[in-house]
Amino acid sequence: MRKVFTLLTALFFLTFHSFSQLGGTHNYLDTSYIAPRNLAQQSDFLNNNSSFPAKPRDMWQLGVFVGLPYVDGDCPMAFKGAGSELSSYAWGGGISIRKAMGYVVSIKASLAYYNMQGLDYQRNRNFNNHPFVQQNYLTQTGGYIHNFHTTAIVPSLEALVSLNNIMFHNRQGRWNTYLLAGYTAFAYETKMDVVDANGAPYPFQTINSSAPRTEIRDQLRAMLDGSYETVALTNDRRPSLGNYNLRHSFSAGFGAEYRIAKKTSLGLEYKRIMTRDDYVDGWFRQSGDLVNPVFTSEWDNIGFLSLSVNQNLGNSKRRIPPLWWMNPLEFAYSELNNPKHMKLPKVKLDDADGDGVTDQFDLEPNTPPGAPVDTHGVSKDTDGDGVPDYRDKELLTLQNCFPVDEDGVGNCPEPECCKELREIIKTGGGPSDCKITDLPSVQFNGSSVKLTREAQSILNGVASQLKANPTCKVKVSGHGASNKAAQQLSWDRVSAIIRYLVERQGISNTRIIFEYGTEGDPNTVDLMGTTEEGPNTVPAPHPNLQKLK
Incomplete structure (x- = not known):
């Protein structure tokens, strides 16, 4: 069992590193995922008569899980009890079915079987928990060391609240974490290994009580025959189903799922069952006084840590993944970023002369095509000579050369240097040219x-x-x-x-x-x-x- 648990744990964490992000997104314009009863709402949305699309159909999820159950009571739990069969180990397993009620809340029904072990490591003289213990160990000098084996059938109906699928600032990733709470019908039977195969009490006085705890338990496992022949006492005022005691319990816990494919995920979950019963581990009295026994102060509760493999059920062409894997805000944000469905009003601003300044702001509405203008739509006159740039053949005329002719050319003679520069430009030379053209790497x-x-x-x-x-x-x-x-x-x-x-x-x-x-x-x-x-x-x-x- 330990090898199976290690293998499942390794598989769970290896997939975290082996796959890239698999977010949950959906095109809410696609009608093929809408149930017939919701098509009217979807039609209103597509026609921009409603702001809300219809909820798409989503898949169910079937899960298979195994894990470690234990009793949190008066006797310490043990992964390995007495005996050598599979039943001598603490283990549990079962199946579950889960369906989303919305994007945050889902309902899960499960049926599990728990096989739990308990093995104390201290001798005591508390014989009040069973008359058979008192009968066999009252006169024994070594006292009694408690042990138990509890089997349980555990049907549950729980509500799960997802914590991280409604993401305001990130995409929905592969992880989904949740809290759970609900009802559990905890049906259990507890037995104790009080005497050996010959009906004789065990010689607990031979146990080396000064040894480390693990060695003491190894000595006990070697001594006990694992028959668990004695049925533990129960509260006979509470309901039962045959040999099983039925306890209507409240369960709560938390878990996380990691999505490894579109329809498959791995889960890790811890659940605690509040039984309101102090008889689950066969130890309900704390006093060694046989005349005035005292009950223990707290109930026995059940813990269960499990790994699961989950598979989504349904046609992927008609149903999307379960809603707890989806982030509905992604569609809204994508519409804001790149509108495809949003109905936007058409903006029309007239610009008769096409100069880029709309008519209501254009102070020169008849500018020739291609003429450079300022922010008011007026033709630019860079040198202020009265000739607009689109007609000016000398854009930067000096003021001492004013007035200019109709082409914007001033009345100053051309300096000799300008003639030289013009010749240099014509021949492709100039002081700004670089003659270095090819350099090695x-x-x-x-x-x-x-x-x-x-x-x-x-x-x-x-x-x-x-x-x-x-x-x-x-x-x-x-x-x-x-x-x-x-x-x-x-x-x-x-x-x-x-x-x-x-x-x-x-x-x-x-x-x-x-x-x-x-x-x-x-x-x-x-x-x-x-x-x-x-x-x-x-x-x-x-x-x-x-x-x-």
Whole structure:
């Protein structure tokens, strides 16, 4: 039994790491999941006559569970009692059926069988719990050590309240946690192993009571024959079913489910049953006084820790998963983010001249097509010469050259320098041009950020070209955008190259553009001559992974 329990526990937690998130979402516009009786409400919603869609049909859930039941009473529980059969171990199992009443509340009916063990480890002279114990051990010098074996049939009907499927700021995930409370009909029978196969009392005086608790219990298991021949006393004023005592009980607990597939989940649950009965473990009196016995102060309660495998029942084309796996807010949020059903009013704002300023705000409603305008729809006149820009052939006329002609050209003669600049522009030259067009790339090995001799030789040549072309800059571009480590490694390598050019070759860092984390070979850093502007330093994206200090 212990091996089965360990295997189920390992399976439960392995699935947590083996699968990605499986959220619960549903398209509430799909009518195929709506029951016929709710189609009228769904029709009103689809026609925008109602704000609320009909509740979709959802699946039932069938569960099979096994676990560890125990009696929380006066005698300590034991995983292993007397004997060598399966019944000598504490175990329980059963089946359950669960149906959602809404997105938060569901109802679960279950039927379980509990096999529970109890084995004390201390000798006592409390003979009040059974006349057969008194008869056999009253004169024994070693006293009596209590034990019991309780079997129970446990039908339950409980309400479950889900705690984490209505998510306001996150998607519904694979986990569902819940609280439970309800009614349990606890029918039990308790027996004790009081005498051996020959009807003689056990020699408890031979037990080494000074040994550790586990050794004492091992000695007892070796001594007891596991026959549990003596039926424990019960409260005869309470109802019974044949040999079983029936206790109408309140049960409560908590649990969690992990969804491993669309229709399958694993569950872990703890339930406690309040029996209002002190006879479950066969020990209900605490005094050794045979004349004036005293009852124990608390009821015996039942605990049950179980693992379950659950399967959703129903046609997935007509029913969605159980509602406790769904987050109805996802549909509402998706509509706000990307409206598909929402009825939005059509907005119409006239703009007769098409200049981007609506007519009610346009101070110049007849602007020619394509003419640049200001925020009031008036044609721009950048130099203030009275000729709008869309007709001005000299956009920046100096004021001392006013007045201008009808094309916006001033009356000042053209300076000689302008003629020279015009010639330079025509020939494709100019002081802003960069003649460096092709630079070699720098290679790195593995995850290293150290410059090889070959890399240093390449950078020496790059520095020489930069010094020969003072109008040029160099863009240092590293690759590697797949993950955090690759991004930081790309940053470190670019930094190593820039540091070499600045500190070893005397290149001003204002002439270097820093770029990292782009797509490409992560072991290559590209260099390119340019005149564009860009940052010459960038903070490390992931300082905790930084290699270059």
